[in-house]
Amino acid sequence: MTRKPSRRRWFGEQQRFALMLIVPAAAILTFFQLIPIIMGTSASFRDWMLYNPKKTWVGLAQYEKVLTDPAFLTVVMPNTFLFMFFSVVISLVIGLALAVAMNRVFRGQKFVQTVLLLPLMVAPVIAAIMMRWIFNDQFGIVNVVLDAVGIGGLPWLVQRWTAFSVIVLTDIWLWAPWFTLLLLAGLQSLPREPFEAAQIDGTTRWRVFRYLTLPMLRPVIIVCIVIRAIDAFRTFDTVWALTGGGPARQTELFSLYAYEEAFVFLDFAKGTAAAMIGAVIILVAGLLLYRVLGHVREGS
Amino acid sequence: MNKVQHSIFAAFTPGARRLPFIVGMSITCFLFAFPVLWLILTSVRPESDIYYVYKGTNFTLDNFRQVLDNPRVTLAFFNSAVVATVATFFSILVTVSSGYMLSRLKGPIARTWFGTIYALRCVPFVTWVLPLYFVEQQYGLYDTYTGLFLAHVAVHICFFSWLMKGFFDGIDPAMEHAALIDGCTRWGAFLRVALPSAIPAISALSVLSWLFSWNEFLFALILSGQHTPLTTVVMAQFVSEMGMQWNLMAATAVLALVPAFLLTLFGQKYVLRGLKI
Numbered sequence: 001m002t003r004k005p006s007r008r009r010w011f012g013e014q015q016r017f018a019l020m021l022i023v024p025a026a027a028i029l030t031f032f033q034l035i036p037i038i039m040g041t042s043a044s045f046r047d048w049m050l051y052n053p054k055k056t057w058v059g060l061a062q063y064e065k066v067l068t069d070p071a072f073l074t075v076v077m078p079n080t081f082l083f084m085f086f087s088v089v090i091s092l093v094i095g096l097a098l099a100v101a102m103n104r105v106f107r108g109q110k111f112v113q114t115v116l117l118l119p120l121m122v123a124p125v126i127a128a129i130m131m132r133w134i135f136n137d138q139f140g141i142v143n144v145v146l147d148a149v150g151i152g153g154l155p156w157l158v159q160r161w162t163a164f165s166v167i168v169l170t171d172i173w174l175w176a177p178w179f180t181l182l183l184l185a186g187l188q189s190l191p192r193e194p195f196e197a198a199q200i201d202g203t204t205r206w207r208v209f210r211y212l213t214l215p216m217l218r219p220v221i222i223v224c225i226v227i228r229a230i231d232a233f234r235t236f237d238t239v240w241a242l243t244g245g246g247p248a249r250q251t252e253l254f255s256l257y258a259y260e261e262a263f264v265f266l267d268f269a270k271g272t273a274a275a276m277i278g279a280v281i282i283l284v285a286g287l288l289l290y291r292v293l294g295h296v297r298e299g300s
Numbered sequence: 301m302n303k304v305q306h307s308i309f310a311a312f313t314p315g316a317r318r319l320p321f322i323v324g325m326s327i328t329c330f331l332f333a334f335p336v337l338w339l340i341l342t343s344v345r346p347e348s349d350i351y352y353v354y355k356g357t358n359f360t361l362d363n364f365r366q367v368l369d370n371p372r373v374t375l376a377f378f379n380s381a382v383v384a385t386v387a388t389f390f391s392i393l394v395t396v397s398s399g400y401m402l403s404r405l406k407g408p409i410a411r412t413w414f415g416t417i418y419a420l421r422c423v424p425f426v427t428w429v430l431p432l433y434f435v436e437q438q439y440g441l442y443d444t445y446t447g448l449f450l451a452h453v454a455v456h457i458c459f460f461s462w463l464m465k466g467f468f469d470g471i472d473p474a475m476e477h478a479a480l481i482d483g484c485t486r487w488g489a490f491l492r493v494a495l496p497s498a499i500p501a502i503s504a505l506s507v508l509s510w511l512f513s514w515n516e517f518l519f520a521l522i523l524s525g526q527h528t529p530l531t532t533v534v535m536a537q538f539v540s541e542m543g544m545q546w547n548l549m550a551a552t553a554v555l556a557l558v559p560a561f562l563l564t565l566f567g568q569k570y571v572l573r574g575l576k577i
Contacts (some may be wrong), residue, residue: 017486018409021401025457031455033428038432073364082424096329101321108325115329118336121560123515125532126553129539130335133342133546139351141338152418174336176555181572226550234424237517241536255426262430263522279494279534286422 016120037279038249039077044273050266052213058146062273071249072257078166080278082252084232087171088225094172095179096221100209104185116177124174130240131170160250163243170238179224186220187213233282254278301367302568336557343550350547363551365477375551376534382531382560384513391509392502395457399464400490400498404473421458425518433522443525451523460505467501468494499512500573507567511560 044063047056066072102112119127134140135156145152154160194216198208212280214221236255239245245260247254252260258278342350344490346360367373402414432451433442441447475497476489484492520530538549565573 014405014410018401018405018407019491021397021405022409022413025398025461028390028394028450028454029417029420029457032421032432032435032451036428036431036435037423039435040427043431100418101325106321112325112329114565114568115333117564118332121511121515121557121564122336122530123517123556124516124534125517125536126556127335128340129536129549129553130339132340132539134335141354144354172330177332185572230422236426236428240517240521253520255424258426258430259518266429272427272430275424275430279423279427282424283419283422288369288419290418 001040001277020254027159033228040272041276043269044276046269048269049266050262050268053268056066056268062269065270066274066277071252073096075250076254079251081232083168083171084229086168087175087232087235089169091172091176091179091228092225094176095224096183098176098180098185099187100213102184110297116180119174119177120181122174123240128170128238131173131175132164132242135166152157157243159245160247161250163247167239167242170242171232171235173236175193175228175232177229182224183217183220190216222293226286226293229289230282230286233278260286303323315451335576339509339550339553339557340547342567343554345547347545347547363547363553367548367551367555372529373534376529376531377555380514380531380556381446383448383452384510386445387449387456390453391460392506393569394453395460395464395498395505396498396502397490399459399466400463400468400494400537401508402465403468404476404494413563417458421462425455427521429519436523442523443527445528448519448528448530450518451519455516455519456509456512460509463505464498464501466563467498494534500570503567503572504569507563507571510563511519514560535536543548 003100023219043055045057045059046062047054087122098116102109122130135160137143137153137155140153140156142156146153148229154162156166164165190213195208198212234255235253236259239251239253239256240259243251245256249260254274255278256276260271261274262268304526343363344361346358347360362516375381381400397481398417402410429451436442436447436451440448445470447505471494471505474496476493479489480486480494515532516530517532517536520533524533531552535552538545538552
């Protein structure tokens with residue numbers, strides 16, 4: 001890091017000011033994020049069972065354990081990426097549709113807006129517990145309704161793909177409104193003139209949306225996708241509360257896998273090794289997305 | 301003004317015809333409100349009727365009395381409020397200056413700092429919260445307020461610095477330059493000129509920060525023990541370790557929702573204004 005103050009007087013003063021502004025934040029990040037990451041990295045190279053912390057160096061053995069764990073390769077990673085993809089894409093589509101619908105004056109708008117803010121106030125873990133209750137196979141309202149109309153209920157949370165769908169659905173419920181709010185803010189800051197011109201030309205609504213709204217909104221959309229994708233990758237609360245990774249660890253996502261290995265199966269080193277692998281994947285993805293973002297920012 | 305906006309956007313919003321719009325909006329509202337309504341309904345049903353929430357007409361406030369009589373629940377509410385409030389205060393304190401620096405100062409320090417917080421924001425929580433458990437035990441911070449709220453501040457720093465930078469980017473630095481020319485120090489320009497104009501952003505981030513800490517679960521699960529139970533964890537325990545007490549879980553959840561709802565209601569306009577990226 002370039003923390004050394006320069007010899008040049010004027011520069012030095014500015015640099016000192018810059019450093020002073022970030023010192024408190026940097027200190028907290030160092031003690032609460034950097035040091036744990038360093039310690040976690042070190043732990044991932046050791047033999048560290050929570051009931052017997054020998055802490056002997058074992059090289060890459062833990063990484064090998066994780067990467068040859070069939071559950072990690074065939075269940076956890078596919079689940080994580082499928083979850084990320086479906087959650088982000090569907091939330092984006094719903095969020096965008098709602099943002100466009102909200103971007104006009106109508107009666108009851110305040111009310112709709114408040115309803116859409118609800119998922120942002122509810123703790124993800126409560127939302128997930130609530131969904132678990134709603135989709136309960138015996139007493140859940142969804143099955144009661146399905147039975148009543150004669151379709152017949154499903155044992156939602158005890159089959160892999162239905163349980164996975166409920167997890168995705170919960171995440172969409174939680175985050176689609178977040179997309180709506182950000183995109184609505186974006187829509188409202190768009191210039192008025194192109195829309196007026198299109199109106200005078202008699203363009204259809206769909207073409208206006210496709211060729212005006214969407215391209216002008218692109219930078220905001222991309223920022224939203226980047227933020228959400230990174231957050232979706234590390235989803236924990238929802239899965240923990242809904243299925244606990246079950247049935248038979250079939251719906252585990254990456255964060256829950258690392259947590260379970262460390263604190264349920266007490267293999268702290270394997271858990272941290274899994275967590276490190278996830279961190280590397282998302283860092284690479286994050287840097288790529290950052291590049292894309294840079295291009296978009298320059299382009300607009 | 302509203303009229304003009306109405307005519308332009310009404311004509312250009314796909315599906316702006318009246319009836320389908322109203323029906324669509326009603327369904328949307330219903331779907332988004334349903335889990336919360338169901339939670340509230342569950343919380344006022346007596347334990348005997350809990351498995352048939354949808355039928356029967358017995359309603360009771362007994363669940364609320366029961367959870368409020370439980371010292372662990374009230375302690376959890378108190379703890380969550382303290383942690384959320386203190387975390388918000390410190391988050392804002394450190395991210396205002398950090399965001400200001402990212403916006404106003406160029407050069408290697410700013411670039412390094414921006415790269416650092418971007419990378420640290422990408423790192424999944426689980427990667428650092430697992431070892432943080434041991435680190436906090438070494439610092440003697442495990443299961444204390446300090447250990448919890450500083451971890452929350454660490455979560456906020458990266459994202460909020462980024463948002464703050466965005467806000468300051470939107471504020472013309474000409475006023476600060478004028479202040480500097482008039483003999484103000486850099487700190488004076490920051491504290492007396494830039495800071496007051498950032499108050500809307502600060503309000504928005506305060507609301508978001510408080511909601512995040514109030515609702516946070518993973519850190520609470522790992523970093524808190526007997527002394528500092530937090531609401532989310534206590535609530536989740538109603539439907540796992542202590543058996544399936546859906547009514548008590550729902551009552552606790554509804555109580556937890558009240559401050560979040562009030563805060564959002566009052567902070568709504570700041571958040572909406574502040575969410576522009």
